[in-house]
Amino acid sequence: MLTLSRRRFLQSLGASGLVLLSQRRGRAIYSRRRVVVIGGGFGGATAARYIREVDPWIEVTLVEPNKTYITCPASNWILGGLRDLDSITLGYKGLVKSGVKIVRDTVTAIDPHRREVRLKGGAILSYNRLIVSPGIDFRWNAIEGYNAQATQLAPHAWKAGAQTTLLRNQLLAMRDGGTVIITSPPDPYRCPPGPYERASLIAYYLKVHKPKSKVIILDAKTAFTKQELFTAGWEALYGFGTDNSMIEWVSGPDGEVTAMDAKAKLAIAGPLEEKYRGDVLNVIPPQKAGSIVQIAGLTDKSGWCPVAPATSESTLQRGVHVIGDASIQDPMPKSAYAASSQAKVCADAVVALLNDRTPGEPSWINTCYSLLNPEYGISIAEVFEINNQGMIQVVPGSGGLSPMNGNRALEAAYAKSWYTNIVRDSFGL
Amino acid sequence: MTLKKTVVAACCYMLLMAEAGFAGGITGRTIGVTCSACHGPEGKSNGAIPSLYGMSAKQLESALLAFKSGKRNGTIMNRIAKGYTENEIAAVAEYFANLE
Secondary structure (H helix, E strand, C coil), rough: CCHHHHHHHHHHCCCCEEEEEECCCEEEEEEEEEEEEEEHHHHHHHHHHHHHHHHCCEEEEEECCCCCEEEECCHHHHHHHCCCCHEECCCCHHHCCCCCCEEEEEEEEEECCEEEEEECCCCCCECEEEEEECCCCCCCCCCCCCCCCHCCCCCCCCCHHHHHHHHHHHHHHCCCCCEEEECCCCCCCCCCHHHHHHHHHHHHHHHCCCCCCCEEEEECCCCCCCCHHEEEHHHHHCCCCCCCCEEEEEEHHHHEEEECCCCCCCCEECCCCEEEEECCCEEEECEEEHHHHHHHCCCCCCCCCCECCCCCCECCCCEEEHHHHHHEECCCCCHHHHHHHHHHHHHHHHHHHHHCCCCCCCCCCEEEEEECCCCCEEEEEEEECCCCCCCCECCCCCCCCCCCCCCCCHHHHHHHHHHHHHHHHHHHH | CCCHHHHHHHHHHHHHHHHHHHCCCCCHHHHHHHHHHHHHHEEEEEEEECCCCCCCCHHHHHHHHHHHCCCCCCHHHHHHHHHCCHHHHHHHHHHCCCCC
């Protein structure tokens, strides 16, 4: 039997992360609870760090194949020449400091029944709860001709790293008077304002260095996030809507890219199969959840992962939580901020569940800043809650866009400050 | 509908609501950690975004209420503050004020 004082002590810990295995000969035998986190992006890093912060008795192992993480936020800033890649390359030192064990390996299988994760290197990790934050993968050949090989000539640059550098170098090498084509993907996809921030910052670079050049966005969508702010900014900065506009947006059926030729830098769009030839071709392909969740049976027909809103626990596999871009948590967008917010809610829920408590009521925020040039920032923000039907919704009356007459320079400064702060918050750096 | 059916339906509805609802409401900490992606961990910010760390609960609460009502104009905080009740604002103000 536990002595009263010891029991009180353990109760007073509230979140103890320990499970009583047995009580024999007057001695209690405890085992530490184990959480495995797959994926070291904003979602995975935040979840791992916050679990350790709330309950240091829980053992947290994060599995990530890469030694460093290059952030997608701020990667458009590199294309505009505002930063270099090193400045958005993060290590996992901060997580180690929080007591997270980092395993550099690739997950090959998840067994939700045995609660095990298998790694390419041969190791098997067992868990009490699993958190999966794999980000996105691309639907190759959804645009005819666009496959992994084609990315070497027509980069997507939608996972930051070598692809970002390749696109930046192509812009640097381009002649003045050249055309940059960006194909914007259908919903849902990672970073909804991303293609339009990218068009803005490429136009910014071109305006300074190659002013006879232009950017064409091919887009099957007829509307996009922060549209009125983007178009107002483009009018003010890049002559949008005039004959000399540096940005052209081809939208709706005419903008739907069906095929491409990477070598010829050619995109074919619309019912009339119009040919758009670029000097630089940036194809942002249609997307789905990262490949491990496809293998593990965590996705539905849409290619994304359905989860219970309050805990992010998969509705398809028990004991497995999915957060970030891969999960369906509408109306939250697929953004780093949303991933970090979901990770915190998930971390609290996992700690509660491992301590036999009911998870508390969640609350989320999303904020997305976009830069149109280094001194011109715009934003969208929302606060989210769970409604009476148990669904996630924007808190009525909250959220929305920057005011049309807002302070763009201040929001640009906030965008840069936001980046620094979310990196510190998520990665402990 | 008979009285019996009405009572049964009402009970089912209440059970459903209890299922979807949470006891105790949203805590100050739950809200507070969502702020830190912009304002920095524990509200300690680097750069242009103001730090929340070190402010009193009273200062934080009155600022958030002013953003919520529109009495004070921010770039983004009006849109955010409207997402919380007065009780939630008081709770998150307490959370930041009581951080060690």
